[in-house]
């Protein structure tokens with residue numbers, strides 16, 4: 533029997549944990565239908581707001597930093613605002629999306645952003661009336677600022693305001709309310725605790741950072757001469773850290789977002805305690821759009837089967853009890869680097885990385901090879917991590933350098 537990918541969040545069953553994050557791939561009913569047809573377990577509509585300034589986009593609004601790392605590790609640097617529809621038109625889009633989701637058993641989540649306590653409450657009720665399964669409050673958007681009221685990351689980084697809005701929304705609706713957190717200038721753990729007290733059913737961890745990059749010729753900020761949102765696959769370790777911390781210290785159900793680019797990332801998110809896993813940039817900056825969803829599902833299923841797990845529940849949170857504090861980590865056991873002569877191509881990089889002068893090059897049958905002096909090797913791990921041919925391995929019981937992907 534194939535491993536079970538279904539998950540349950542606040543009493544709502546998802547046929548699989550993949551949820552398409554609120555963004556361009558969910559920008560209207562037609563796009564949400566593509567998420568559904570791609571096989572996603574859930575879809576979060578693009579955030580709706582009554583603020584007209586947020587519905588009118590700039591052009592261009594996407595660029596990429598660290599492009600040479602694409603498609604593995606690059607930065608999605610962009611400034612896209614919220615849904616381009618009026619609230620009234622958006623409700624019609626949501627009705628259609630509801631129909632598409634029902635046809636495929638996909639969970640529909642409505643994302644909202646108000647401009648006053650009153651509009652937060654009204655929007656929440658309107659979206660609930662359409663029949664969405666859950667709400668996500670966008671307290672994480674890196675762009676909407678200076679609008680005369682707190683929204684996006686400004687709201688999410690003010691624990692009192694975040695708790696106040698959460699309570700107003702929770703009191704207005706019956707469906708579960710998720711809060712999308714920010715890590716900008718605030719600990720998501722602290723805000724998660726406050727919104728939990730205010731009645732949130734769970735938290736989405738964690739939105740992108742606002743950032744600044746500069747045109748080299750002119751010194752002008754990229755895109756539209758202001759700050760932009762930045763994220764990408766490099767965000768994964770930061771996201772995993774916040775999920776683990778929120779899971780351990782707050783105990784609310786978690787939906788993961790930010791830097792989740794492969795099925796491996798999805799497994800890791802589950803291991804640190806997430807239940808659903810959102811993805812956006814992987815579809816937008818990848819090569820298959822919604823076709824990636826099936827790859828993610830296959831990858832997770834194969835992994836679980838190979839490891840003998842029956843469901844994602846078997847691995848959820850398994851990392852958490854393994855996280856130690858710095859005072860108790862093993863400082864005694866030493867690892868040593870070794871060169872595999874068959875794999876070494878004699879590129880000569882590793883001696884430059886070795887700050888302990890333990891690596892030298894020698895000739896063997898007319899070919900250059902690296903050699904590591906075990907008496908001098910400090911066991912730091914840098915050469916084994918960086919070797920372009922994976923020709924250096926480490927021996928020792930504390931060697932967890934990762935899959936080096």
Ligand SMILES: Cc1cc2nc3c(=O)[nH]c(=O)nc-3n(C[C@H](O)[C@H](O)[C@H](O)COP(=O)(O)O)c2cc1C
Nearest residue numbers: 553554555556579612670789790791792811812813
């Ligand atoms: C172009 C773009 C538009 C986005 N729009 C929204 C939005 O309307 N509401 C929201 O809550 N998050 C929005 N996000 C954030 C995503 O939902 C997601 O949390 C973030 O991109 C991190 O996930 P990823 O690394 O999979 O892209 C947007 C992100 C991007 C790149």
